[in-house]
Amino acid sequence: xxxxxxxxxxxxxxxxxxxxxxxxxAEDSNGKTEIVTTTSFLTDLAETxxxxxxxxxxxxxxxxxxxxxxxxxxxxxxxxxxxxxxxNGLSLEARFTEIFEHLGERDVLTLKAADGIADSSVLHETExxxxxxxxxxxxFSVSRWKQVAQYVAEELSSHDxxxxxxxxxxxxxxxxxxxxxxxxxxxxxxxVPESSRYLVTAHDAFQYFGxxxxxxxxxxxxxxxxxxxxxxxxxxxxxxxVDRDIRAVFVESSVSPRSIEALIEATAxxxxxxxNAGALYSDALGSPEDNTDSYTAMFKANIDTIVDGLTxxx
Ligand SMILES: [Zn+2]
Numbered sequence: 001x002x003x004x005x006x007x008x009x010x011x012x013x014x015x016x017x018x019x020x021x022x023x024x025x026a027e028d029s030n031g032k033t034e035i036v037t038t039t040s041f042l043t044d045l046a047e048t049x050x051x052x053x054x055x056x057x058x059x060x061x062x063x064x065x066x067x068x069x070x071x072x073x074x075x076x077x078x079x080x081x082x083x084x085x086x087x088n089g090l091s092l093e094a095r096f097t098e099i100f101e102h103l104g105e106r107d108v109l110t111l112k113a114a115d116g117i118a119d120s121s122v123l124h125e126t127e128x129x130x131x132x133x134x135x136x137x138x139x140f141s142v143s144r145w146k147q148v149a150q151y152v153a154e155e156l157s158s159h160d161x162x163x164x165x166x167x168x169x170x171x172x173x174x175x176x177x178x179x180x181x182x183x184x185x186x187x188x189x190x191x192v193p194e195s196s197r198y199l200v201t202a203h204d205a206f207q208y209f210g211x212x213x214x215x216x217x218x219x220x221x222x223x224x225x226x227x228x229x230x231x232x233x234x235x236x237x238x239x240x241x242v243d244r245d246i247r248a249v250f251v252e253s254s255v256s257p258r259s260i261e262a263l264i265e266a267t268a269x270x271x272x273x274x275x276n277a278g279a280l281y282s283d284a285l286g287s288p289e290d291n292t293d294s295y296t297a298m299f300k301a302n303i304d305t306i307v308d309g310l311t312x313x314x
Pocket of ligand 1: 067137203204205282283
């Protein structure tokens with residue numbers, strides 16, 4: 001969509017949404033604060049912290065790639081009508097930029113999850129090329145996610161002081177759950193010898209995980225999913241894998257498996273056996289059927305896939 005056209009559409013939709021809510025009280029008739037979230041991680045977080053006092057509408061479901069996601073007309077209306085919009089930031093929701101700018105001008109509390117962590121703890125792409133690109137995948141650091149949870153609780157508390165105590169209690173309970181998750185991850189990581197701790201995936205979603213849990217992380221595609229890995233990358237990566245005797249690589253639930261499949265073929269032609277050790281959840285939660293529709297369940301499933309994959313391939 002042309003920039004100008006999007007601008008008009010967004011402004012128009014917001015003014016439509018605005019006339020119906022201008023003289024309403026801050027809360028809807030159910031007394032709940034209406035929140036719209038972009039990614040499924042944030043939907044889970046908002047529901048956990050807000051509990052019974054919020055009604056959360058998540059825009060992106062299981063398996064949806066946020067780098068690519070184009071907000072629909074109904075998404076734009078939902079954001080314009082919400083009291084609170086929570087998004088990740090750091091350019092993750094690349095196609096929402098203009099909408100967030102408009103929301104900022106309206107009576108919508110717009111929270112950027114990345115504002116919950118210090119600028120100095122944001123990682124950057126280390127590879128050549130897009131040298132300064134910030135890494136938006138902050139949810140893969142449990143310690144940073146705890147800070148985001150606390151930030152969301154504080155912001156909801158000032159927006160809705162009547163239920164502040166409730167939000168704070170939920171945040172405290174959740175932070176405890178995240179500490180237990182962290183301990184579980186550390187325990188499982190310890191099963192993998194340090195020299196075998198290589199996580200090779202399609203795109204660079206796991207740098208924060210690698211930094212926090214002492215894993216070397218290699219993505220074939222850089223920080224976003226918009227570019228497919230080139231054959232040069234695949235062949236270089238195949239050499240890298242053979243040199244280090246890496247036996248297992250992982251696909252991602254929200255990214256095409258093509259580049260990882262090409263990598264497995266390239267290592268096979270070098271007579272090295274490399275396994276596809278399963279799918280990781282990278283930029284979206286899983287589904288309720290797979291029991292991976294919460295942040296903690298998703299992270300546990302990932303760490304089990306990683307550790308089982310690497311230790312079985314030994
Ligand atoms: Zn990503």
